[in-house]
Amino acid sequence: MRSPSILFDRPDSNVDTDVREEPSSFADLNVDQVLESMIASREEYDLNPFFYAPLHDVAAVRYRHEVLRDLEKNAVFESIRAFTHKIWAMREHLARAEKLHYTYQKESWFLDAVEIYCDAVSSLAEELTLLEVTSRGFQAFREYLADYTASDGFKSLAAETHKLKDDLARVKYCVHIRGNRVKVSKYDGEADYSVDVEKTFAKFKQGAVKDYRVKLPDWPDMNHVEARLLDLVARLYPDVFLTLDKYCARHRNYLAKTIGNFDHEVQFYLAYLEYIERFKSAGLPFCYPHVSARSKEVYAYEAFDLALANKLVPERSAVVCNDFFLKDPERIFVVTGPNQGGKTTFARMFGQLHYLASLGYPVPGRKARLFLPDRVFTHFEKEEDLATLRGKLEDELVRLHDILQQATSNSILIMNESFTSTTLRDALVLGTEVIKQIIKLDSLCVCVTFVDELASLSETTVSIVSTVVPDTPAVRTYKIVRKPADGLAYAAAIAQKCGLTYESLRRRIAP
């Protein structure tokens, strides 16, 4: 049987999934937050390496898009999720069996694990034949499952398991305890005494009362009295327990490798779909971007910052969406405008969108066309690092230099408020120099700056500005629009809103 992968179009694909190190841009773009939130309940799957390995090939991205489109069908999603839950439960059972001491107990947990496995696999196989899956990934896996579940090995495993479970469930016995003596016998139709008692007092029933059942400790483990009791039960029903022994010895290695891999890989999709569901139900759009590894004409409509939305949506605050496009020679967005107007958010969003697209995911936005970069570089303000023994400006320049050394025309560069630690004149000079180099590289770039002049350096730069409500400049719209940088000062408006203008401070501080 072939061993298909749900993540990679070519199983021999040389994507390196052993990378353990988080890309440096993750923290700047807040992709780390997105990731953390996404896989919060999936620690055990160790999914990070999948995220550290963006795709650079359009075909590989399409392969994932297909799988995701299948998974976006409710029935398929539920089916796969149910399957992974079962496999998870199966692993829990195996782990438990390992930890236990008494043989009949270990064997019982092992038997349950196999039962769950058989059920998970055959349910999924059956469901997938009924469901409409069109992706190559799911079709290949469906074929594999059909072959596997039709194999003699699997069929007899399932049959044996069910028979044994039934036999064990039929074991019913009585324990008589008097003082320190315990006697075990087969159950012989003795009447239920609690029912008698309940009936006698039923006439006084007045409605709901407290539940007095004591929550008795129910460790998975057994104490020696229970173990002795079980041994005696085994002597009452010798055949069943002998069969159990033999079964466990024969089926040690029941788990098929392809099934295990699928369970692992499919988490990459489930995690994201579950994560974005919370935004979708808040009315935010997602779309499959058109991706290209060549054309740098990109656009996105109603796009938003996923990490920010993750904070705003639970607070029921509005998430502001933004549009952007670059066409013909345009490569570089120069973002200017008031403080706290959404400039950095825009820059992050641009980076996030491209990163998510290169993982093969749908992106936050209504419609998008994005570039598949070889790398995403970020240059964000950093805390001064004493270890480097350099000043802040110098440190920035060193990092920029590194980036420009490594960046290619296929890279994406995100620069946020670079050169704030120097004079405006210096910032203009240095910024111009850097932008010129990026223009020469022909890379896609977002540059957030307070230096308006950078916005009009060449035909490859596009000036965009974060806007305010015209009549009340203290109110941000968080909308970023294409227009020339106008250098308006909004500080006074913010001060007034906070009651911090001269007059209001005088009034407030007045005796």
Added chain:
Amino acid sequence: MKAFLMHGDEDFDLQRGLPPNEGALTQDLELNTLFNAMALGDKFLFDVGRRAVLSTLTDSEAIVYRQHVLADCLEQSSIVREIYEIAVEAIQGEKKIWGVFVSSPDTTLNRSLQVLELFVGFLKRLRKIADEHTEKFRSEGFVRFFAMLAKELDDGYFETVEDHLRELRFRRGVLISAQLGKGNKGIHYVLRRPREQSWMERISPKTRSGYSFQISDRDENGFHALSELRGKGINLVANALAQSADHILSFFIMLRTELGFYIGCLNLHGRLAEKGEPTCFPVPLARGQAALSAQGLYDVCLTLNLEERVVGNDVNAENKWLGMITGANQGGKSTFLRGVGLAQLTMQCGMFVAAESFSANVCDGIFTHYKREEDATMKSGKLDEELSRMSDIADKITPNCMLLCNESFAATNEREGSEIARQVVRALIEAGIKVFFVTHLFDLAQGFYLQELDTALFLRAERQPDGRRTFRLVEGEPLPTSYGEDSYWRIFGTAPDAAPAAVADMRP
């Protein structure tokens, strides 16, 4: 088993929420005086009385049901008080049997056995009363109650219960069935009743039908494990028993609660009878049709606070939706208004009414809008407060309710206040709400009077020509004065400058 002494077919729910206007009603009608007289210092009786009075019945049949039970109580008060005492003792006895902090099925079982043994004693006492006194009761409620006791608690039943209580001491050991669950551990533990015939065989060590083992004396963990196992076996039965004990306890609690109301009525009745104040069982009339007629209607709360008897009023307000009450200050207007409200309330909880006779249509709810004294600093603020209270009432009031207004909208000038009140009153009575309005707003009262409405009644607090108040209300046209100068004169010893000569002349 249900007591059903407050309703023919449902429990009296002490937990049910009180009407939203409960606070205003209590304050304006001075209900705590009434509740205190019912309670005689017993907090429980106070609470029951309060709940019962405030949870208005809106169905004449339900009212009459209680009136009949109450009539039995008045005639057989010592037997009723004895039943009440049994309930109280049973509840207190249960409290004295201590539970344990860390409960195990064993401790639950033991406590329940003790409680049930105690309860059986009290149930037998109840049965005995039923056996001896059934004949003396006539109301549907008590007849049903006694019949239930005789039927449900027959001798055979007590025998069965006592058998169980004996058996559950488990002198012969515990027999439990189980099945194999997760990890081959036992599940579905069920306590089994050993078969009588095969009993000796079962406990005999020589039997071949099973295997046995023994925990050695020094194996403490073993004993612990064994008692855990035993616990699993008796968990359900211990639960069933504890719940049964709870059920019987709630039966006693219900009995005490429902009788508590009648005990409260007995207490109140005793107080009034002592003073020679009359009481009567009122006649509740159908809802929807305005009716109110009374003779010797008095304010029960006022009389409870006075040495001497109080003046009763006769009133005939058949087909009247509006009662406009004006007249002399301190002439008994407020007392009358309160008397009307109290009579309506006490009628609608099934109690007797403080009057020689009383009948009125049943209302869906009783609301009050009284002038409030607090917040007297700013006039406009006070009017706002009044308006907002009226707005709250408007949110809740429905047709076929009753509204008592005492000097509403007096916080502004007469013309404005009258205009506001006029609009409010007109809207309410047209919506089928019965309104009694005590007011000094002449413009308001006169305005309605001149309309010659068939559905309005105008009452005036009487003032003798010498200024003395009779505390009686007479039908009559509103007067432009409330004789405030009488008070002035009383306090200052002189007439106010602007007093009309005619009035001043009349003084001795």
